[in-house]
Each structure stands twice: as C-alpha cells, then as structure tokens.
Amino acid sequence: MRTAICPGSFDPVTYGHLDIFGRVSLLFDHVIVAVSRNPIKNPLFSIEERVELLKSVLTNYPNIEVSSFEGLTVNYAIKCKAIAIVRGLRVISDFENEFRMALTNKKLACHVETVFLMTKAEYSFINSSTVKEIASFGGSLRSLVPPIVEEKLREKMKTK
Numbered sequence: 001m002r003t004a005i006c007p008g009s010f011d012p013v014t015y016g017h018l019d020i021f022g023r024v025s026l027l028f029d030h031v032i033v034a035v036s037r038n039p040i041k042n043p044l045f046s047i048e049e050r051v052e053l054l055k056s057v058l059t060n061y062p063n064i065e066v067s068s069f070e071g072l073t074v075n076y077a078i079k080c081k082a083i084a085i086v087r088g089l090r091v092i093s094d095f096e097n098e099f100r101m102a103l104t105n106k107k108l109a110c111h112v113e114t115v116f117l118m119t120k121a122e123y124s125f126i127n128s129s130t131v132k133e134i135a136s137f138g139g140s141l142r143s144l145v146p147p148i149v150e151e152k153l154r155e156k157m158k159t160k
Contacts, residue, residue: 016123
C-alpha cells in the first residue's frame, strides 16, 4: 500500500487544503492528513478541534485518515510507513522554504520522497492567516472555507 502524509497546522483548513487533499487521494492508496503540534505557533484552534474539523470535511474520502503528531515531519512519515510527504504550493515564494525542507528531509530519510502539488489558481491566495483575519473583521468566508469551518471560526471570534 502506497501511503502519503499531508502535514500542516491547518488552523483552519481551507478550500486550498481540500483541493490538495482531494488530488492526493487519487495518487496514493492511503493518505494521512497530519496536524502538526508546533509549539512555536499560537493556533486559534486546539489540535483536537483541528483534527475534528478535518474529519468532518473529509468524510467523502475513504482513503484519507486524519491524525496529529509532534516532532519532525519526516520521523512521523517513517512511523506511518509513508513513501511520500505531500506539500501544497500556492505561489513562488512558498517554494524556497519547501525546497529547503524537502532537501533536509531527504538527508534525514533518503527513502521518503517529497511531492509538491500546485494548488488551483482560484485558491492560490488563500492561507489560514488571511482567513482568520477576514473572520476577525466579520468578512465573508464563503469562498475560502467549508461552512462548518466558517461556523467554528465565527464562534471562536465571538469568544476571543
């Protein structure tokens, strides 16, 4: 079975993420969307909330599972017996950092490949930080995130 992981913070998950996940699910037998616990970032949603949101929006993909991890992504890939780490690219500026990480991961685990997928043009401007900023000012999120994510974002913004 060919397994790939799609790691990220997904705070929150966007239509850009879903675009990548859907295409990855066609390329690999088993896909693990892996929510990273990054102590440097200050997420709006807890790791448990992000996992639940992802599970709720990925129910139509039988070969995708959602999990969480902490530590090095490449170590988690090895633990999951993944042959690939899949990363989405939106714009050229994403590439430099992703390329550096891919080379580092290759040095740490030469048998784990990094696969880059370009997001569709209509999602190239979307990132989680922008989504949270728009939500904080009450802007429309309809074209950026699934309805359940918008609902949870609105709830979070009321309690902040």
